[in-house]
Amino acid sequence: MKAYIFPGQGAQFSGMGLDLYENSPEAQHLFEDANEILGFNITDIMFEGTAEALKETKVTQPAIFLHSVILAKTLGENFKPDMVAGHSLGEFSALVANGALTFEDGLRLVSQRAIAMQKACEIQPSTMAAVLGLEDALVEKICADTEGIVVAANYNCPGQLVISGEIDAINKACENMKEAGARRALVLPVGGAFHSPMMEPAREELAAAIENTTFSKPNCPIYQNVTANAVINEAEIKANLISQLTAPVRWTQSVEQMIKDGATLFTEVGPGKVLQGLVKKINRAAETTSATIESAS
Structure with a gap:
């Protein structure tokens, strides 16, 4: 069974999507639609912008979404997923890819999500840190025992967990993780x-936007971050999408469940190869590949 997986924030690079724009009239049309929907020329930043310009949240999230979704659309007949999943932001790309959301609605929601997250970041300084080489349960225990807000946020693969919370609580938790034997506990930029x-x-803020958006019955299950289980019901998809911003990304558990449900090939759709690396760390026997515009022709 074919599983298609969609990356999240951090996968962006300067020049992303230019090959799609130059090689596919459909891609060109979708990119131009995107400029109109967003009210600024995101294509200029994606194709020619600096890494710094691409790092701005209101740009990064739509840029990764556009690269992933437009690439999926250029695959045409070759794109036949049995199941999909996306890492954090990638969940929106996955929902367009499996027909639950239209391209336009997906892009609007991603843009609103980025702006809402940016605003939340400005209310109170906070951060995240990567913890390597500890069992999940021990990381969770140290977070629970640390004063202040600090929680497990991304279960990326066994031995790689990202924690999230108040700056002081994160710094303290990192010290405690190292004392407990973590190979690394590193605050992320x-x-x-x-x-x-x-x-x-x-x-x-995002809940209101999601509630006002029409979701269709998807053409294959999505394994959502919040539950790590196959979901096909529109109301359930919406509820999980709303919970996603404050709940952890259960990527390890999602991939394990997809394999249990019959996934044999994981194709990463979008910039970078981060998810393929994580899939291999979760299950060495899993086959992984990248979707490319060449595979569309």
Whole structure:
């Protein structure tokens, strides 16, 4: 069974999507639509912008979404997913790819999500840190025992967990992780505490936008971050999408469940190869590949 997986923030690079724009009239049309929907020329930043310009949240999230979704659309007949999943932001790309959301609605929601998250980050300084080489349960225990807001945010693969929360609590938790034997506990250069209770203002803002958006019955299940289970019911998809901003990304558990449900090939659709690397760390026997515009022709 074919699983298609969609990356999240951090996969962006200067020049992203230019090959799609130059080689596919459909891609060109979708990119131009995107400029109109967003009210600024995101294509200029994606194709020619600096890494710095691409790092701005209101640009990064739509840029990765556009690269992933437009690439999926150029695959044409070759794009026949049995199941999909996306890492954090990638969940929106996955929902367009499986027909639950239209391209336009997906892009609007991603743009609103980015702006809402940016605002939440400005309310109170917060951050995230990567913890390597500890069992999930021990990381969770140290977070629970640390004063202040600090939670497990991204279960990326066994032995690689990202924690999220208040700056002081994260710094303290990192010290405690190292004392407990973590190979590394490193604060990440991110704008705020994503997938933690500190994103509550953004969750409330996005909830209203999601509730007002029409979702269709998807043509294959999505394994959502919040539950790590196959979901096909539109109301359930919406509820999980709303919870996603303040809940952890259960990527390890999602991939394990997809394999249990019959996934044999994982195709990463979008910039970079981060998810393929994580899939291999979760299950060495899993076959992984990248979707390319060449595979569309």
